[in-house]
Amino acid sequence: MSSQTIILITGANSGVGFAAAKVIASASPSYHVLVGSRNPENGKKAVSELQAQGSIKGTLTDIQIDVNDQASIDAASKVIEDRFGHLDVLLNNAGVGPPDGELRTQLERTFQTNVIGPMVVTHTLTPLLLKSRNPYSIYVTSGLGSLSMAADPNDPYYQARYDIYRASKAALNMLMIQETKELGPKGVKTFAVCPGLVRSNLRGKTEQDISAGGYAGDPEVSGQTLLSVIEGKRDADVGRAVHKDGVHPW
Ligand SMILES: NC(=O)c1ccc[n+]([C@@H]2O[C@H](COP(=O)([O-])OP(=O)(O)OC[C@H]3O[C@@H](n4cnc5c(N)ncnc54)[C@H](OP(=O)(O)O)[C@@H]3O)[C@@H](O)[C@H]2O)c1
Numbered sequence: 022m023s024s025q026t027i028i029l030i031t032g033a034n035s036g037v038g039f040a041a042a043k044v045i046a047s048a049s050p051s052y053h054v055l056v057g058s059r060n061p062e063n064g065k066k067a068v069s070e071l072q073a074q075g076s077i078k079g080t081l082t083d084i085q086i087d088v089n090d091q092a093s094i095d096a097a098s099k100v101i102e103d104r105f106g107h108l109d110v111l112l113n114n115a116g117v118g119p120p121d122g123e124l125r126t127q128l129e130r131t132f133q134t135n136v137i138g139p140m141v142v143t144h145t146l147t148p149l150l151l152k153s154r155n156p157y158s159i160y161v162t163s164g165l166g167s168l169s170m171a172a173d174p175n176d177p178y179y180q181a182r183y184d185i186y187r188a189s190k191a192a193l194n195m196l197m198i199q200e201t202k203e204l205g206p207k208g209v210k211t212f213a214v215c216p217g218l219v220r221s222n223l224r225g226k227t228e229q230d231i232s233a234g235g236y237a238g239d240p241e242v243s244g245q246t247l248l249s250v251i252e253g254k255r256d257a258d259v260g261r262a263v264h265k266d267g268v269h270p271w
Pocket of ligand 1: 031032033034035036037038058059060063086087088089114115116117134138161162163164215216217218219220221222223224237
C-alpha cells in the first residue's frame with residue numbers, strides 16, 4: 022500500500038477543484054492528488070499548471086473521470102485500484118450551475134451532475150475507500166442548498182433564485198446524511214463542505230460571471246477549508262455541512 026494519502030478530486034481542472042488540488046498538494050509531501058477532469062487534455066493542462074506553481078510538495082496525476090459516464094467512473098476506479106490499491110479521500114467536487122434550456126432539461130442536467138453523478142462515483146469507489154486506514158468522503162455543497170436558509174426572509178440569499186441548483190444541493194445534502202449512517206460505522210467520515218462564494222466558471226465565463234459581479238472570493242480559501250477536513254480538523258462536525266467559519270443549518 023502506498024504510504025502517501027491518495028486523494029481524488031473530481032472536476033479539478035477549474036475553480037474550487039483546481040484550487041483545492043493546489044492547496045492540498047502544497048500542504049505536504051504525503052499527499053498524492055488525482056486531478057480529475059472529464060476532458061483529459063484539460064486535466065493534463067491543470068497538472069502542468071499546478072506543477073509550475075513552485076509551491077507543490079506532494080505529487081499530482083491527472084485522471085479522466087466524467088461523473089455522468091459509468092464507463093469513465095469504472096475506468097478511473099480501476100486505475101486507482103491498480104496503481105494504489107485503495108483511496109483515502111474522495112472529494113466529489115464536480116458540479117454545474119444553472120444551465121440554459123427548457124425546464125425539464127435544466128432539471129435533468131443539474132440533478133445528473135450535482136446529485137446522481139457524485140452518488141454513483143461514491144458507490145463505485147466505496148470498496149477502495151474501505152481499504153483506507155482513514156477514509157474521507159467529501160461532497161462540495163453550497164449554503165444555497167440549506168432549506169432553512171432558503172426559507173428565512175432574513176437570510177442574505179433568501180432572494181437568490183437558482184431554484185434548481187438549490188434543490189440539487191439540498192438533495193446532495195440528504196444523500197450525504199444517509200451515507201453517514203451507512204459508511205460511518207465502517208470508518209468512513211462523510212462531510213458536505215460549502216466552499217463559499219468564490220471565483221470560478223460555475224456561473225459562466227465572463228469576468229462578471231466568474232467574479233459574481235465582484236462579490237466572489239478566492240477559491241484557495243475554499244481549498245484551505247477542504248484541507249482542514251482532510252487533516253481531521255473538522256472531525257467533530259462529521260455528517261454536517263461545514264464551511265470556513267462553522268456549520269450551515271439544514
Ligand atoms: N464557485 C462558487 O462560488 C461555489 C459556491 C458554492 C458551491 N460551489 C460548488 O463548487 C463545486 C465546483 O464548482 P466551481 O465553482 O469550481 O465551478 P467550475 O469552475 O465550473 O468547476 C466545475 C468543475 O466541474 C467539472 N464538471 C462539470 N460536469 C462534469 C462532469 N459531468 N464530470 C466531471 N466533471 C464535471 C467541470 O469540468 P469542465 O471544465 O469540463 O466543465 C469543472 O472542472 C461545484 O459542486 C459547485 O456547485 C461553488
